[in-house]
Amino acid sequence: MENELREKAKELLESGEVAVVIGYGFNRKKTRITPVFITKPEETDKLVFNELCVNNLSIYLTRKYRDIQKIGRPAIVAKGCDIKNIVVLITEGQTKREDIHILGVTCSGVVYKQELFKGELKPEIMPSKCHNCDVRNPHVADTVIGEKSDFTPPEEPTGMVFDKIKEIDAMSDSARWDFWNEHFNRCIKCYACRQLCSLCYCERCITEKNMPQWIETSAHPRGNLAWNLIRAMHLAGRCTFCGECERGCPVNIPLNLVNQKLVLTVKNAFGFESGIDENVHPPMIVFSEDDNENFIK
Amino acid sequence: MxxxxxxxxxxxxxxxxxxxxxxxxxxxxxxxxxxxxxxxxxxxxxxxxxxxxxxxxxxxxxxxxxxxxxxxxxxxxxxxxxxxxxxxxxxxxxxxxxxGNHFPIEEWKGKNIVFIAGGIALPPVRSVIWNILDRREDFGDVTIVYGAKTVEDLVYKEELKHWDERPDVKLIQTVDPGGETPEWQGEVGFVPTVLEEAKVPAENTIAVVCGPPIMIKFCLNALGTLGFSDDAVYTTLENKMKCGVGKCGRCNVGDIYICKEGPVYTATEIKAMFDDF
Amino acid sequence: MTDKYISKDGLNGLIASVKASGGRFVAPVLDTRQVVYKEVSSAEEIVDDYILPRNSYKEIAFPQTEILAKYELTRDGVTIDPVEIVARDTVVFGARPCEAASLASLNSVFTWDFIDETFTKRQEKVVVLSLGCVDADDECFCTTVNLSPASTEGSDVALYETENGYIVTPLTDKGTAFVSAHSDSFTDVAKGEEKKELVNPEKVEGVDLTKLGERLAKSPNYDNPEWAELTRKCCGCGACTYSCPTCHCFDIIDEGTAFEGERRKNWDACQFNHFTLHASGHNPRDTQYKRYRNRFMCKFHIYPTKFNSTGCVGCGRCIRVCPVRLDITDLMTAMSS
Incomplete structure (x- = not known):
């Protein structure tokens, strides 16, 4: 599979169809996977794909990375879940389908965090998204690399995130409040969640806007709650549950719970799942006469 | 405290x-x-x-x-x-x-001074101007070249009038092309050009320049043409600051902290700085 | 003072003694699946199988957010009341020898001409008990920056693990005073008590701090396109700076209503786009590589030459925490050539 990937990348660079291949490579010690940007055909053997390739590289397609855009047309190595984000970027007008070459890779799951990998991808070190994955075969791609996966996701979503959501839904309001405050209180406002999210592409985030100051920037409980809730709201109907925010969080805030809860809410209310079809706009940015209005009381 | x-x-x-x-x-x-x-x-x-x-x-x-x-x-x-x-x-x-530091005005006694400022950058220069005008006899010729985008954007209009009327000050005012009004008596043109045309003699003269980075850059070239040495040219920089006392880590240009080692620098010092502003 | 000994069980006595004298005992504990420095009340909470806690203990002297003053706006005018700086005696148990050097580095910035007492008053009350490392991971690189598990810079008391306890070596006056003040908790070292072997992390090949410093000091290297290439993947979050024991940047902001509020000093990070953004819209560090370059310059040029102190202690936190695995030692290698 890696050979196939390297050959294709080489071909794309040699033909000049793309100027850069955004992919995965090893770090110096060959212990961890890190994003690599290949611009020369002879360097494509640096590309790898394995169960450690957890990063969602679609962040590098956003306008925050002008220097990458300056290199030229990119090809991007993307798992099905990463492609979902690219699809949202297309529906929101952040990139055009024809402006990128998607090197879709078939995937049999990745680790939740690279540090957990001890030579074998056990189900317990995989994130919930992998256990319920419906895009192990890339759904939108220019080239599909790897053998077709015959995995079918379970009827009812399973995994830690879904169990925990049920648990939290059953809590009393005050218990739920305490649960979230306890987690958000650890927030150090490093904004790794935002920076790792390809859908947080605003060049000036609401937390940086100070006329007026919408969110208190201090890492005290009030400011932390405001930040985390506002970010969640800004992702409603857009988040694809790629899990990068939670993976990047240095203080282990269970952000997947917030985001998946919103995914479920939007699915129930609008029957919409983000990241599936690049021609369908997300429900929060379109008006439809069929929209459910039972929230107006 | x-x-x-x-x-x-x-x-x-x-x-x-x-x-x-x-x-x-x-x-x-x-x-x-x-x-x-x-x-x-x-x-x-x-x-x-x-x-x-x-x-x-x-x-x-x-x-x-x-x-x-x-x-x-x-x-x-x-x-x-x-x-x-x-x-x-x-x-x-x-x-x-x-x-921050300050202009070494005491060292300039007996010299001619030329002030060059653009737009909102006159305030730091104003402090120097009054410092010198308040003990006028200690210094030689005083020339002020001040420009703004439009006539409306000129600051300290009353003082400009006063300086213009003073026989011991030569004031050259200019506005960018298109910024003039029918009544405008001053020059029309960018500050560096007007400065060069004014042919201010460089001998025994100190230049104080303040303005947006692009204006400073071209003024330094113009002053070079007029024969000013970089050591005789002073400017004051600004950068975002939060503490003002060398702690918050924002205003540094390379390894130089504007708030502590600046904001006043000679052109020699500016040219030696890392390209970070 | 000669070496002393304290058993792992005996730590409970020490914690009680510190608390009884009004102090805080901070040690590595497990919190939400990670090891962090936190105040403890019993020895059982302390973990002993850890490389480094996630957070730096700099936050004891330089908290993430603190109130500098409270203000009130009334019909009659404005009042501003500085908040008294509360500094409690604090013991940091199990600090790693690499990061022990960090408070001295921060001190060099916070006392440069103007003295920031919000930092110094708290730092004075911190006693650092560093614990020699008996394990290292792939990210540790203290030996590359001329420190090691045996370093004592910044430690008040050095601890060395034995089978069931620690050999205690007071290093500074503060450390000696601490051991004397809680002498009941320590015993003499029994015969045959042996220190576990310290483990040195492997030195990163190709790093030459002298060459690195010389290269950074030269202005033409500043705009080398290599910077942009090496840091292209940086996502611009503040995880590295907020974990780093020597990062000192902060923001001063007002929070409150139109009538009353607080002026706060908050951590800030040079990795953020708006950190240096002028109100005019001009930004001297308008791309990520310039921001990363600033952080790197700060560690390997500004700290060593301007503040004459250690900029990077090689703790490896920034590598461990980096969500895109940008490895500072890769840049150190590249910039050494």
Whole structure:
């Protein structure tokens, strides 16, 4: 599979169809996977794909990375879940389908965090998204690399995130409040969640806007709650549950719970799942006469 | 004071509307002892508080030769400056400073001075101008080249008139092409061009330049053409600052902290700096 | 003072003794699946199988957010009340020898001319008990920056693990005073008590701090396109700076209503776009590589030459925490050539 990937990348660079291949490579010690940007055909053997390739590289397609855009047309190595984000970027007008070459890779799951990998991808070190994955075969791609996966996701979503959501839904309001405050209180406002999210592409985030100051920037409980809730709201109907925010969080805030809860809410209310079809706009940015209005009381 | 980040309270004694978006304040310390003891040097800056919104950095635009008050001039662009724009005479704000280094004016005695400023950059130069005019006999010829985008954008209009009328000051005013009005008597053209055309003699002369980075760059070239050595050219830089005292890590250009080692530099020093501003 | 001994069980006595004298005992504990420095009340909470806690203990002297002053706006004017700096005696147990050097580095910035007492008053009350490392991971690189598990710079008391306890070596006056003040908790070292072997992390090949410093000091290297290439993947979050024991940048902001509020000093990070953004819209560090370059310059040029102190202690936190695995030692290698 890696050979196939390297050959294709080489071909794309040699033909000049793309100027850069955004992919995965090893770090110096060959212990961890890190994003690599290949611009020369002879360097494509640096590309790898394995169960450690957890990063969602679609962040590098956003306008925050002008220097990458300056290199030229990119090809991007993307798992099905990463492609979902690219699809949202297309529906929101952040990139055009024809402006990128998607090197879709078939995937049999990745680790939740690279540090957990001890030579074998056990189900317990995989994130919930992998256990319920419906895009192990890339759904939108220019080239599909790897053998077709015959995995079918379970009827009812399973995994830690879904169990925990049920648990939290059953809590009393005050218990739920305490649960979230306890987690958000650890927030150090490093904004790794935002920076790792390809859908947080605003060049000036609401937390940086100070006329007026919408969110208190201090890492005290009030400011932390405001930040985390506002970010969640800004992702409603857009988040694809790629899990990068939670993976990047240095203080282990269970952000997947917030985001998946919103995914479920939007699915129930609008029957919409983000990241599936690049021609369908997300429900929060379109008006439809069929929209459910039972929230107006 | 045990906490270096706590400002002193100052009262706004007077307000001057310079242009539609530029204002000056004349400020006096609430504390009478401080009013007496407060000292600063030309070129230094301070942090001005609008309570509830934060602090902003401006130079002290008045001259230390005029005691008992400080003056500052700012453009309403951000959160704090907009809030300061809402204040009236008699209102209270915060001030801490003075911070930074200063122009070595005492070393300039007996020399000619040429001032070059663009737009909102006249305030730091104004402190030097008054410092020198208040002891006029100690210095040689004084030339001021001041320009702005339009006539409306010129600050200190009353003072410009005064300097223009003084026989011991040569004032050249200019506005960018298109910025003139039918009544405009001054030059039309960019500051560096006007400066070069003015043919200010470089001999025994110190130049003080202040303005946006692009203007400084071209003025340094123009001064070079006129024969000024880089050591005789002074400027004052600005960068975003939060502490003013070399701690918060924002204003550094390479390894130079503008708030502590600056904001006043010679052209020689500027040219040796890392390209980070 | 000669070496002393304290058993792992005996730590409970020490914790009680510190608490009884009004102090805090901070040690590595497990919190939400990670090891962090936190105040403890019993020895059982302390973990002993860890490389480094996630957070740096700099936050004891330089908290993430603190109130500098409270202000009030009334019809009669403005009042501003500075908040008294509360400094409690604090013991940091199990600090790693690499990061022990960090408070001295921060001190060099916070006392440069103007003295920031919000930091110094708290730092004075911190006693650092560093614990020699008996394990290292792939990210540790203290030996590359001329430190090691045996370093004592910044430690008040050095601890060395034995089978059931620790050999205690007071290093500074503060450390000696601490051991004397809680002498009941320590015993003499029994015969045959042996220190576990310290483990040195492997030195990163190709790093030459002298060459690195010389290269950074030269202005033409500043705009080398290599910077942009090496840091292209940086996502611009503040995880590295907020974990780093020597990062000192902060913001001063007002929070409150139109009538009353607080002026706060908050951590800030040079990795953020708006950190240096002028109100005019101009930004001297307008791309990520310039921001990363600033952080790197700060560690390997500004700290060593301007503040004459250690900029990077090689703790490896920034590598461990980096969500895109940007490895500072890769840049150190590249910039050494």
């Amino acid at each position: 045990s906490n270096i980040y706590i400002p002193d309270l100052v009262t706004i004694e007077d307000i001057y509307e310079e242009t539609p978006d530029i204002r000056s304040f004349r400020l006096v310390f609430k504390d009478e002892k401080l009013r007496e003891s407060f000292e600063f040097k030309t070129g230094q800056f301070g942090l001005y508080s609008a309570f509830g919104l934060g602090e902003s950095t401006f130079c002290i635009a008045s001259s230390p030769t005029r005691k008992g008050y400080i003056q500052c001039t700012y453009r309403k662009t951000g959160r704090v400056t907009n809030a300061l724009g809402e204040l009236s005479i008699g209102d209270t704000m915060g001030f801490r400073g003075p911070y």
